Amino acid sequence: MNAFLLRFMFVIALAATVHGQGAKTDLAAMDQANQLYSAKNWSAAAPAFEAITRAEPDNALAWLRLGVSRHKLGQYTSAVEAYKHVESNPQIGPSALYREAASLAKLNRNQEAIASLDKAVDAGFVQASTFQQDADLASLHEESGFKAVIEKADTIAHPCVHHPEYRQFDFWIGEWDVVTTQGHNPAGTSSIQPIIDQCVLLENWTGGGGGTGKSFNHYDTSRKIWMQDWVDSQSNSIHFEGKLEDGVMSYYADSRKPDSTPIRRHLQFFKLDADHVRQFSQQSSDGGKSWTTEYDFTYNRKK
Numbered sequence: 001m002n003a004f005l006l007r008f009m010f011v012i013a014l015a016a017t018v019h020g021q022g023a024k025t026d027l028a029a030m031d032q033a034n035q036l037y038s039a040k041n042w043s044a045a046a047p048a049f050e051a052i053t054r055a056e057p058d059n060a061l062a063w064l065r066l067g068v069s070r071h072k073l074g075q076y077t078s079a080v081e082a083y084k085h086v087e088s089n090p091q092i093g094p095s096a097l098y099r100e101a102a103s104l105a106k107l108n109r110n111q112e113a114i115a116s117l118d119k120a121v122d123a124g125f126v127q128a129s130t131f132q133q134d135a136d137l138a139s140l141h142e143e144s145g146f147k148a149v150i151e152k153a154d155t156i157a158h159p160c161v162h163h164p165e166y167r168q169f170d171f172w173i174g175e176w177d178v179v180t181t182q183g184h185n186p187a188g189t190s191s192i193q194p195i196i197d198q199c200v201l202l203e204n205w206t207g208g209g210g211g212t213g214k215s216f217n218h219y220d221t222s223r224k225i226w227m228q229d230w231v232d233s234q235s236n237s238i239h240f241e242g243k244l245e246d247g248v249m250s251y252y253a254d255s256r257k258p259d260s261t262p263i264r265r266h267l268q269f270f271k272l273d274a275d276h277v278r279q280f281s282q283q284s285s286d287g288g289k290s291w292t293t294e295y296d297f298t299y300n301r302k303k
Helices: 003-019 027-038 042-055 060-072 076-084 093-106 110-122 128-133 135-140 144-157
Strands: 174-180 186-195 200-207 212-220 225-232 237-245 248-256 262-273 276-284 292-301
Touching: 027 042, 027 060, 042 060, 060 076, 060 093, 076 093, 093 110, 093 135, 110 135, 110 144, 128 135, 128 144, 135 144, 186 292, 225 248, 237 262
Parallel strands: none
Antiparallel strands: 174 186, 174 292, 186 200, 200 212, 212 225, 225 237, 237 248, 248 262, 262 276, 276 292
């Protein structure tokens, strides 16, 4: 497929997105304007897109690229005027608001620029690094409002990094030698790692007898509980649910023994200090009326 045909199909797809069904688009004019835009021929692209917006006032992509072309020509006020036509467009709007902020910053209208960036973030443009690296926004860097927008964007983009609930179990992160709490006999080793942008704690367990297992631990924001899903090399699996209670991660699970007897399990993690964690597991076969110890381990952080 040649480059012209690909570009032609791209314009058709964008036209369908930003106009909606039934819109009339001069594809030849749009294609010519897009070629000028791609070539960075801003002095020719600007009047080309301006003509399209006069003929097709609902052409959101043309308004956006008119604004960019004007900005590149240093026509910041008229660039802002172009962007304002598509601020509320669900596809084009977030980018238009960000670019509008850049033009406003070049006009030294810093507070308006920050307000526009804040709207862009609310609309879904949450690339904080883009804001920080854009030379057109350099004049905003020391503004408290700009720093707040950066923090807001980063929090939306990386919720697990910022929200404290996700960090409640971080005391288990690390490389550990594991021993029995009573007797301090070797029980195995464990590596606990934050993964998926710190939304999950991945447990990699190796028992002293050679068995292995893994668990996913994560905070469920909808139910406001912690979950652990464990699977081992003996095909055992179990699903725990719980929460942090008085500094202790407390999980419960209902399962069955091989003979189908129902059992309830209670798994707890205690932060003893920065380098030691206790993992204590109990089980009950009478619905929680009485409990017996399943195992009791102490995690010692590797030096």
